Structure formats: structure tokens, C-alpha cells
Amino acid sequence: MARSAGFSLIVVGRRHSRRFDFASSRAEGEVTPHEIAASGVAADDVANLAALGPMPRRATVLLDSAWIQTVELPAAAVRGLGIEDLRRAVAFELEGLSGLSSATSEVAVGEEIPGSAGKVRWVAVEVHDETAAGIRSALGERGCGAVTIGHPASLSLASEERIPFVEVHERVTIARDPDRGAVVVIPARPGQRSWRGSVERFVSETDARPIRWQGIVPSGEVEDLAAAFRDEGGLPMELDPVGTARRWARDLSAAGERLPLVGPPRAARRSPGPLAIGIVATAIAIGAVGFLHVRRRREVEDLEARAVTVSADLRRIASAERALAVLRRETNDREQTIRDAEKSLETIAAGFETQRAGMRRLLRGMARLRVAGVAVTSLESRPDGAVEIEGLGATTAAIDAYVSALSGDARLGWEIRPPRCEARPRGDGREIQLYSFRAVPTSKGAVDDGETR
Amino acid sequence: MNALGRRDRYLLALLPALVAAALHFWWLAPELDARAEKAELALRRAPDPGTIAVREASLARARLEADGLGRRESSLAARRREQLADWTDPARRAEASVALSGALSSHGLRVIRSEIAERGGPVGSPAQRELARGLQKEGGAAPEVWTCEARGTWESLLEALDAVDGLSVFALPVALSLTSDLGRPELEVKLWIWI
Numbered sequence: 001m002a003r004s005a006g007f008s009l010i011v012v013g014r015r016h017s018r019r020f021d022f023a024s025s026r027a028e029g030e031v032t033p034h035e036i037a038a039s040g041v042a043a044d045d046v047a048n049l050a051a052l053g054p055m056p057r058r059a060t061v062l063l064d065s066a067w068i069q070t071v072e073l074p075a076a077a078v079r080g081l082g083i084e085d086l087r088r089a090v091a092f093e094l095e096g097l098s099g100l101s102s103a104t105s106e107v108a109v110g111e112e113i114p115g116s117a118g119k120v121r122w123v124a125v126e127v128h129d130e131t132a133a134g135i136r137s138a139l140g141e142r143g144c145g146a147v148t149i150g151h152p153a154s155l156s157l158a159s160e161e162r163i164p165f166v167e168v169h170e171r172v173t174i175a176r177d178p179d180r181g182a183v184v185v186i187p188a189r190p191g192q193r194s195w196r197g198s199v200e201r202f203v204s205e206t207d208a209r210p211i212r213w214q215g216i217v218p219s220g221e222v223e224d225l226a227a228a229f230r231d232e233g234g235l236p237m238e239l240d241p242v243g244t245a246r247r248w249a250r251d252l253s254a255a256g257e258r259l260p261l262v263g264p265p266r267a268a269r270r271s272p273g274p275l276a277i278g279i280v281a282t283a284i285a286i287g288a289v290g291f292l293h294v295r296r297r298r299e300v301e302d303l304e305a306r307a308v309t310v311s312a313d314l315r316r317i318a319s320a321e322r323a324l325a326v327l328r329r330e331t332n333d334r335e336q337t338i339r340d341a342e343k344s345l346e347t348i349a350a351g352f353e354t355q356r357a358g359m360r361r362l363l364r365g366m367a368r369l370r371v372a373g374v375a376v377t378s379l380e381s382r383p384d385g386a387v388e389i390e391g392l393g394a395t396t397a398a399i400d401a402y403v404s405a406l407s408g409d410a411r412l413g414w415e416i417r418p419p420r421c422e423a424r425p426r427g428d429g430r431e432i433q434l435y436s437f438r439a440v441p442t443s444k445g446a447v448d449d450g451e452t453r
Numbered sequence: 454m455n456a457l458g459r460r461d462r463y464l465l466a467l468l469p470a471l472v473a474a475a476l477h478f479w480w481l482a483p484e485l486d487a488r489a490e491k492a493e494l495a496l497r498r499a500p501d502p503g504t505i506a507v508r509e510a511s512l513a514r515a516r517l518e519a520d521g522l523g524r525r526e527s528s529l530a531a532r533r534r535e536q537l538a539d540w541t542d543p544a545r546r547a548e549a550s551v552a553l554s555g556a557l558s559s560h561g562l563r564v565i566r567s568e569i570a571e572r573g574g575p576v577g578s579p580a581q582r583e584l585a586r587g588l589q590k591e592g593g594a595a596p597e598v599w600t601c602e603a604r605g606t607w608e609s610l611l612e613a614l615d616a617v618d619g620l621s622v623f624a625l626p627v628a629l630s631l632t633s634d635l636g637r638p639e640l641e642v643k644l645w646i647w648i
Contacts, residue, residue, distance in 0.1 A: 274462040274463045274465070274466040275466060277463060277466050277467070278463075278465070278466025278467060278468075278469065278470070279466075281466070281467050281469075281470040282469040282470045282473065284470065285469070285470035285471070285473040285474050286470075286473045288474075289473050289474060289476070289477040289481075292477060292482075293477060293481050293482075293485070296482065296485045296489075297485060299489065300485045300488045300489045300492065303488075303489055303492035303493060303496065304488065304492045306492070306496055307491075307492040307493075307495035307496050310495055310496055310498065310499040310500075311495060313499070313500055313505055314498065314500060316505055316508075316509075317500055317504060317505055317508050320505075320508040320509055320511075320512045321508060323512055324508070324511055324512045324515050327512070327515040327516065327519055328515060330519065331515065331518055331519050331522055334519075334522045334526065335522060337526075338522065338525055338526060338529055341529055341533065341591075342529060344587060344590070344591060345532070345533060345536055345591070347587060348540075348584060348587045348588060348591070349536075351580060351583065351584040351587070352540075352584065352625055354580065355580065355581065355584070355625055355626070355627055356618060356625055356626065359614070359626055359628075359629055360611065360614050360615070360618075363607070363610065363611055363614070363629075364611060366607075367607045367608070367611060375633075375635055376633065377632060377633055377634075377635070378630070378631065378632040378633070379629060379630065379631045379632075380575065380630045381575035381576075381627075381628030381629050381630060381645070382575055382578075383574075383575055383576070383577050383578060384578055384579070385578025385579060385580055385581070386578075387629075392635065441580070
């Protein structure tokens with residue numbers, strides 16, 4: 001349900017407790033009244049009244065049981081004090097009068113009024129702090145956070161009218177003479193002797209007429225006294241609850257902070273509700289979590305960026321190593337190919353040289369060799385590379401010597417095989433030896449004598 | 454909410470904050486921690502600062518070596534072409550045959566006949582066949598065998614063979630046949646020459 005833009009006025013009396021819901025902030029608007037029998041415990045009555053329907057955010061609770069009195073302090077002592085220090089000073093002053101400790105009570109101070117010589121005077125209201133806390137708690141649970149607490153008798157002090165009045169409540173009577181600036185709080189039940197004397201003294205000291213009678217219905221012992229006044233104060237609460245509530249609401253809105261109303265304690269006023277705490281805690285948690293997350297994410301992203309660089313470096317190294325291995329393999333292959341090609345050419349060239357030099361070495365060796373009685377008649381290359389040498393010899397010994405000498409020539413580079421000899425008759429009756437032997441090229445080659453080229 | 458107690462309402466109000474904290478510690482933080490752990494693992498494999506430079510320097514050296522090989526290959530190919538051309542270029546054979554006759558004649562050998570050899574004869578030893586195969590493997594043509602019949606002394610034969618060696622064209626004596634009559638200094642010589 002949407003909350004009303006208005007306010008509630010709750011009046012806790014001795015017999016009845018009433019709640020008036022004003023639909024708007026103006027006292028003239030629609031008013032919804034509720035009434036219950038008083039339980040004797042203000043906080044319970046307030047809780048019961050609050051449970052009767054949705055509470056607006058703002059309420060003023062008027063306690064008939066609150067302590068109210070005028071108090072005077074030396075003007076010099078209070079000059080320059082802030083409102084909180086003034087309340088504290090008044091609370092100490094009131095301890096002896098109200099019997100309430102300043103540590104366990106809440107005090108409200110109204111507008112400054114003229115005091116005796118050299119002093120300042122106020123109307124003060126004092127409420128036991130447990131009562132105030134109970135009321136605030138009861139209303140706070142219903143969503144009503146702006147609560148002021150006062151005494152119904154104090155509201156008339158806000159009136160701008162210049163007519164003196166005597167306002168009678170069940171436990172206290174307040175009288176005011178605007179012309180004199182006099183305010184009297186009589187802490188006695190109507191009809192009591194002290195009450196009567198105090199009222200009569202006020203009336204006698206007040207020059208202005210008429211004096212208005214306000215408050216409860218005059219009856220019994222006070223009826224004769226009330227009859228002395230010209231009653232212009234309207235019907236009392238018992239007879240016209242809504243009208244009285246409207247009047248008090250008007251006084252409340254007109255007087256503002258001039259009335260002695262106990263507001264929310266400073267600490268309590270600042271104490272945020274669960275919703276505010278929840279919002280703030282959530283905001284802090286989200287902020288902290290966000291901060292931690294963003295910071296951690298940056299750290300992680302930095303790590304990941306470095307890891308990417310490392311990976312790239314590793315890839316570069318691996319790539320370089322692969323390329324190096326491939327290049328080394330290719331290089332080795334190419335070197336081998338080159339070596340093979342060079343060797344092949346060298347082999348061919350060496351083969352040519354062997355071919356070229358071999359024949360000449362053999363011929364030179366044979367030309368160098370002079371053995372008596374041995375002649376070479378033919379020399380024939382064979383397809384297998386060997387050379388078949390034939391000749392004539394006087395004796396086999398001479399032939400053997402020739403072959404042996406040829407075979408022993410280290411420069412030759414040919415292997416000389418043993419000769420075959422065949423004796424042939426000559427015309428003079430003697431014999432001559434036909435010989436033949438093979439020279440085979442050796443793989444070891446020859447000792448170069450520098451003559452092969 | 455009004456039905457809840459004061460403590461419960463505060464707890465309820467704090468619930469979103471607790472949920473946010475729980476999300477962080479049980480969902481967001483572990484995910485980031487896992488990513489960080491993975492990255493740190495990768496960082497532990499980081500190479501020494503100089504490793505990349507060393508590897509790349511090695512690669513550069515290897516490329517230089519490869520370039521050097523390329524030059525060697527080019528040089529070798531040129532040398533091989535030149536060598537093969539010397540050994541097997543048919544266009545040079547006519548020049549070689551003329552030079553050969555000249556070399557033999559200038560040292561006292563009387564050349565009687567020179568011509569391209571017929572198939573057969575003493576040419577074709579294993580070493581010669583190996584040489585011929587080697588030439589063909591290198592891309593050259595098989596050598597042609599030239600025969601030359603001449604007369605002369607041992608000395609003139611040896612000097613002629615030396616002169617053949619000194620020719621600027623390729624001419625390689627691969628077989629020889631000679632005969633001599635007793636009491637006569639002249640030899641009858643037949644040479645088989647690769648040109």
C-alpha cells in the first residue's frame with residue numbers, strides 16, 4: 001500500500017488513547033480517527049494504535065504522562081549554548097524536579113520565555129528514554145521513522161492569539177498570559193487544593209479579560225471555577241476529538257521547533273534502517289568485489305599477455321630450431337652431394353691419370369732396362385687392362401733376370417707375372433728362347449719418379 | 454518485511470552483499486585463479502633471455518653456410534661442365550684428332566694411319582669401363598676411341614706420349630700394341646686413344 005503524504009497525531013491519555021491520521025500535511029485535510037482504551041503503558045498504546053492501519057512516515061505522539069514544567073537557568077550560564085548543550089543543561093536542572101535521571105531521559109526545550117531577573121525560562125518536557133525508545137520502535141516497525149514526542153499541554157503555547165488561557169489536563173494545567181509573558185505549569189490534578197490556589201493566583205495576576213478555559217470538561221470541583229471564565233476554547237477532546245486534533249495539528253505546523261517536542265535521538269536519527277544498510281552494504285560489497293575482480297583480472301590479463309609472449313618466444317625458438325635442423329640436414333646433404341660430385345670428378349680424373357701414366361711407366365721401365373740377351377718383340381694391350389709382352393732371350397736365365405728386374409722396379413706400377421719360355425732351334429744349331437709374360441696394373445700404383453709426365 | 458524481526462530484516466538487507474561476495478569468492482575468483490595458474494605455468498617455461506638470440510644467430514650462421522654451399526655448388530657445376538666439355542665434347546674431337554696426329558708426328562713417329570677405331574680390340578678394361586660409366590653418370594658422352602698406326606723408336610714413342618699428355622685437348626692413350634723386328638730400331642706401333 002502506498003504511504004500517505006500526511007502525518008499522524010497520537011494522543012496517549014489516562015483513559016483513552018487516540019490516533020488521528022491526517023491525509024495531507026495540512027490540518028484542514030481529511031482526518032481518520034482511531035481510539036482504543038488506554039493500557040497505562042504508552043509504548044503499548046502507541047503500538048496498538050499503529051497496528052490499526054498503515055502509518056505515514058511522520059507522527060507526533062502527545063503523552064499525558066510526560067513530565068512538563070517550566071525551568072529557569074541563569075542567562076549568563078546558557079548564553080551561546082547550542083540546542084543540544086542547552087537540553088543537557090536543562091536535563092541536569094530537571095533531575096531534582098522530575099526525579100528522572102538525565103542519563104535515562106530525553107528532554108525537549110521550547111521557546112524561550114521571560115524569566116525572573118537575570119534568568120532565562122523555558123517550558124521543558126521530559127520523557128523516560130525507555131518510553132521514548134518503545135514508542136519509536138513501535139512506530140518504526142510500521143515504517144514511521146520521523147517521530148516527535150511531547151505533552152498535549154504544551155501545544156497551546158504555539159498559539160498566536162493574545163488571549164490569556166488556562167488549559168486543564170488530567171495531570172497538569174498550563175496557564176499563559178501573553179501580555180505579561182507569563183507561563184505557569186501547575187503539576188496537580190484539577191480540583192486539588194494546590195491546583196485551585198495556583199489557578200486563582202494566575203487569574204488574579206492577569207489583568208486582561210476574558211481568560212479562556214481550555215482542556216478537559218469542567219466538572220465537579222472545578223466547575224464553579226470554570227464558570228468564572230468565558231469559555232471560548234472550543235469543545236474539549238472528550239467531546240470533539242477531531243476538532244481538538246485539528247487545532248493541535250495547526251499549532252504543531254505553525255509552531256515548528258518552538259514547541260518542546262522530543263525528537264529522535266541524534267544517534268537514532270542518524271541510524272539508518274535495514275534498507276539503507278542493505279543498499280550501502282550491497283554497494284560496498286559490489287564495489288569491493290568489482291575492485292578486487294578488476295584488479296585481479298588486470299593481473300591475470302598481464303600474466304596471460306606475458307605468457308602469450310613467452311609462447312610466441314617458444315614458438316620462435318622451436319621454429320628456428322626446426323629451420324636450423326632442416327637447414328643443417330639440407331646442408332649436410334648438399335655437402336655430401338658436392339663431395340660426391342667432386343670425388344666423382346676426381347675419380348674420373350685420377351682414372352684418366354692412371355690410364356695415362358700406366359702405359360708410359362711400363363714403357364719407360366722397359367726402356368730403362370738393359371739386360372744382355374733379352375729383346376722385346378711385341379707388346380699388346382689386352383681387353384682386361386693387362387699387357388702381354390713377348391720377346392726373345394738367349395737363355396731362360398737372362399729372361400728370368402729381365403723379368404725379375406722389371407718386377408723389382410718400384411716405379412713401374414705394374415705387377416709382372418712369371419714368364420713362359422719356349423726353346424726354338426736357331427739355324428746355327430743352337431737354341432733361342434721365346435718368352436711371354438703379362439703385366440697387370442696394380443691398384444697400389446707406383447712410386448712417382450717424376451718421369452711419368 | 455514487516456512480519457520479520459529486526460535482526461532478520463538486517464540479515465535480509467545484507468543478503469545481496471553476501472551474494473555479491475559469494476559470487477566473487479566462489480565463481481569469479483576461482484575462474485581468474487585458474488587462468489592465472491595456467492599463465493604462470495606457461496611463464497615457468499619461459500626461455501632464458503639469450504636463448505632466442507642464440508638460436509637465431511645459429512640459424513643466421515647456418516643460412517650463411519648454406520649460401521656458401523650454394524656458391525660451392527655453382528662453382529662445382531661450372532667446373533664439372535667445363536671438365537666434361539673438355540673430356541667429352543664431340544665438337545672438340547676433330548680438333549683433338551688433328552692435335553694428336555701433330556703431337557705424334559712432331560716427335561719422330563711416322564703416322565701411317567689414324568681413324569676411328571672399330572668395335573672390339575684391346576680397349577674396354579674394367580677400369581676403362583668404370584671411367585666411361587663415370588663420365589656418362591656425370592652427364593658426359595661416352596668417349597670415342599681413335600686408333601693411330603705409326604712407326605718410330607722407343608724414344609720417339611715415349612716423347613710422343615709425353616706430347617699427347619701436354620695437349621690442351623683431351624686425348625687419352627688407353628691401349629698400345631707394338632712390335633719390333635730384331636736388329637731393327639723401328640717399332641710398329643698402334644695406339645688406341647680416347648678422344
